[in-house]
Amino acid sequence: MPTKDRLIRTAAELFRRSGYNGVGLNELLTAANAPKGSLYHHFPNGKPDLALAAANWASDRMLRMIAAAYEPASSFAEGTQVLCARLADIFDHSGKWDGCPISSTLFEGPDNEAFRTHAAHLYEGWISEATQHAKRLGVEAPQATAEEFFMLIQGAWQLSRSRRSSAPLRALPTIVRRGVGSGGGIS
Numbered sequence: 001m002p003t004k005d006r007l008i009r010t011a012a013e014l015f016r017r018s019g020y021n022g023v024g025l026n027e028l029l030t031a032a033n034a035p036k037g038s039l040y041h042h043f044p045n046g047k048p049d050l051a052l053a054a055a056n057w058a059s060d061r062m063l064r065m066i067a068a069a070y071e072p073a074s075s076f077a078e079g080t081q082v083l084c085a086r087l088a089d090i091f092d093h094s095g096k097w098d099g100c101p102i103s104s105t106l107f108e109g110p111d112n113e114a115f116r117t118h119a120a121h122l123y124e125g126w127i128s129e130a131t132q133h134a135k136r137l138g139v140e141a142p143q144a145t146a147e148e149f150f151m152l153i154q155g156a157w158q159l160s161r162s163r164r165s166s167a168p169l170r171a172l173p174t175i176v177r178r179g180v181g182s183g184g185g186i187s
Contacts, residue, residue: 004042006032012054016101017094019108020051051105052118058101059122063129070133079133080149081173087153088166100157126150149176 001009010032014023025047029036043049065086070079091098098104106119127146134142152172159168 003032003034003038007034007039007042007050008053008057011050012058012101012105015051015054015105015108016058016098017104019099019104020047020106020110021108048110048112048115051115055102055105055118055122058105059125062101062126066126066129066133070130070137073133073137076134076137076139076145077173077177079137080176084153084156084169084172087157088160088169091157091160091166091169099161100154103154123150152176 007028011023011028014028014031025036025039028047028050029039039050040046043053066083069083069086070076073079073082099108102119102122106115127143127150130146130149131142134145139145152175153169156168156172160166
């Protein structure tokens with residue numbers, strides 16, 4: 001694998017596990033088996049540029065996961081079930097303490113507008129992808145449904161982290177179908 005790709009994937013994994021501030025450059029370079037010069041060759045601003053690239057890489061994986069869950073689904077609820085099961089499997093595999101790869105990288109990093117703006121862009125991409133599937137699958141208010149669903153995913157992930165159990169993620173499709181507090185739900 002090319003050095004740039006190793007740096008990005010390693011950074012994504014380490015930032016997800018330890019947060020942006022919890023990962024030092026030496027740790028990152030050692031884990032990626034990359035010389036320091038290669039970091040600045042590929043990412044002229046160093047760790048901040050690498051964080052943005054790592055967040056992009058992680059977001060692209062999530063977009064593919066969303067598409068793979070909803071494209072073959074016959075209903076939004078079915079796609080939601082598949083997506084939540086896959087997220088729960090990732091959670092179980094990760095060791096039950098890893099954060100969201102976007103928030104761990106961009107919100108736990110330096111307090112700068114570029115990171116916040118980029119995080120908003122990536123999250124909007126996830127919501128847009130889910131919205132397109134919701135429209136295709138006949139969901140009433142697809143944009144609102146996609147936004148609410150991703151708010152619930154973030155909450156379920158955090159509750160799973162605190163309990164060190166994927167159960168909240170696995171329960172999420174049932175909660176979504178019931179329509180928390182609205183009497184509605186996703187069909």
